[in-house]
Amino acid sequence: MATTRLMPLHTGKGRTVGTAIADILDYVKNPQKTDNGRLITGWQCDSRVADAEFLLSKRQYTALTGRTRGEDDVIAYHVRQSFVPGEITPEEANRIGVEFAKRFTKNNHAFIVCTHIDKAHIHNHIIWNSTALDCKRKFRNFWGSTRAVRRLSDTLCVENGFSIVENPKRHGKTYNKWLGDAAKPCQRELLRTAIDEALAKKPADFEALLKLLQEAGVEVSRRGKALRLKAPGWKNVARMDSLGDGYDEPELRAVLSGEKEHTPRKKAERPAPEPPCVNLLVDIQAKLKAGKGAGYERWARSFNLKQMAQTLNFLTEHGLLEYGKLKEKTAAATARYNELSGQIKTAEQRLAEITVLKTHIINYSKTREVYAAYRKAGYSKKFLAEHESEILLHKAAKKAFDDLGVKKLPTVRSLQTEYAALLSEKKAAYGEYRKARDEMKELLTVKANVDRLMGYEDQEKEQETKEKQEQSKGR
Template structure:
């Protein structure tokens, strides 16, 4: 159950960037806290020269991009704290390294300092504010802390550790809320009320078959997705999935309707233009009492005229609208179609997430039933052997 926090480290008053970094890192790399330096790991820098190597990227950035600012951010710290007794210091350091790599995408040098001097083992992860190539600075974006926590939760679930259940905005009450945890440890799956107690024990044949069919990372993402949506049962998940299926079909029908109106409008616009161009030719053809030779010479134009008349008859208009009115209508319906399409694409994305979660839970239930059947068969065979 790892709690995370992202903090910006600023240049200290009256000190240089290097001095400010050194004073910060002196605390993090304390030998008494990091098992004589054994609980320190780094990326794109050596643990003995972290400050110097951070400064190489910074100097390049300040020379080519921007001068040092008064309140310069010199680095960022991720504090990752684990539940007491749930993890070893060595494993915590390993997961801290993985968290930093996923969060920075390998673009920023970092160092992971794991402290084991307290009951709750925790990491101080420091990554450079300037990228390795010295071309850009890290920009702390809105809700970056939530993204960081989600990445940390995924890593914890993938490694059999519990995570903190996030607050449900709709149902959460400050006075009555209780913090809950869930995990997938040693093949055990726990999630709120619905899948709590659904256990895949041991590492025998049943577990191997499960592992082949089901990816632990995908399971972790599914559990976090259900938690974020405040879904506590398979029935509730299926209800939401079915609702989104219905809404998706409604939007698809509306899109088809808008497309039909646009096609009809465009067709009518073209017919009006064709009619205006070919009307004089048709009048001449009529004046010549529908002469065959004249028709053969102007068959293309006369066919366009006849097709335009047919479209007018099918349009349902008693009085044809002006081309300007049709174009205005086309533009309005086109905007409506774009709005519906945007809503449809967003819903389709959400629908896929719900559908994947539903299929994953169905797989869990199927495997659970299969496990029960195996257990029943095993008991039955044992009873017969005794007889």
């Protein structure tokens, strides 16, 4: 499950805008936390000089609009997105963070996503520039933005098969207490039940129905034309016309006069539980050696029996009772998963290259005149101090072109067309990728259980040991 937090970033006392941006970006880009920078993704900016790019856009915003703000100005926004331990890989977390930032900013703001793996839980730090890409507008926080962040993050997790926090509460409450409160029927449900039971006694008219409700402990009162009810044990009243279809006064009078039939409201049915999945058998002997007691041993034996039954059911349903067929299908599922995974990684790599290249082309075009003036000024230190951010961006763009081996710059439009086509192919492949991943996991689990039950696991280990010994002798 993913949890989120949205934090506006201000300049603060004693800091310039450039220093404030550099401080937060230096923290989130920490190489020790991002696998030496491998888990850093920039969009519409180069992550290496993102602070300079953010600062340049703010100067352009001031020049274009004439608007200036003080220390209370929001220079960037920071979202922290955390995932449950063991459920997601760092690469998947980074990809979801990028998709989140694109959707939330509607592709109007440059951002950087850094995935940290230094904690037990993988988490993203997403920083986006408050100034829009056109340098004419700013992102303004809005009422309910925290809820919007959580909803979008939950949507992405559900789309990618990861768990979410169901019905989160703003104030702390234990899950058991929350579950107990959720299990209690609400007052309106109690009132509808009381009306159903009173109607079952065939009252002569509406006044007789109200009398039966009062005898059942329901307080009945009128306020103007509204009829108000209060169930036993409740402090607040509920209007009868708020109980839903079939329970307001005109409809109940029509039922009592024989003009229509009353249909009790059905309770919402809980979704049917998903069929149990096959889990790996527990190595009881290894757990006992590790210090587990007799109680754990009893639980593990019961658990293993259930998993063996589910494994047998799976093999029967899929016609895989022959070990050769199981092995063949498992190998095919693994190969298919690796193939799709390779396709998606190749597409993601090219998408990242296009994003970086497009950003550098735009920066190169914006700063070309400034750099030309810098050269005419004889690389003056004074000129450099006045236009440091523009010159840094220009140098970074030229270096990126050299690193990518680009001799002739493509047009931004051609890059956008290629990007859209790759993104469409990648999204189409993800549905099949998730199915292939789930199928592979289930088949590998079933095969591992069969190998353990039949002793094939030990045979494979012995074979591997013999091969290693033969190789060492051959050397």
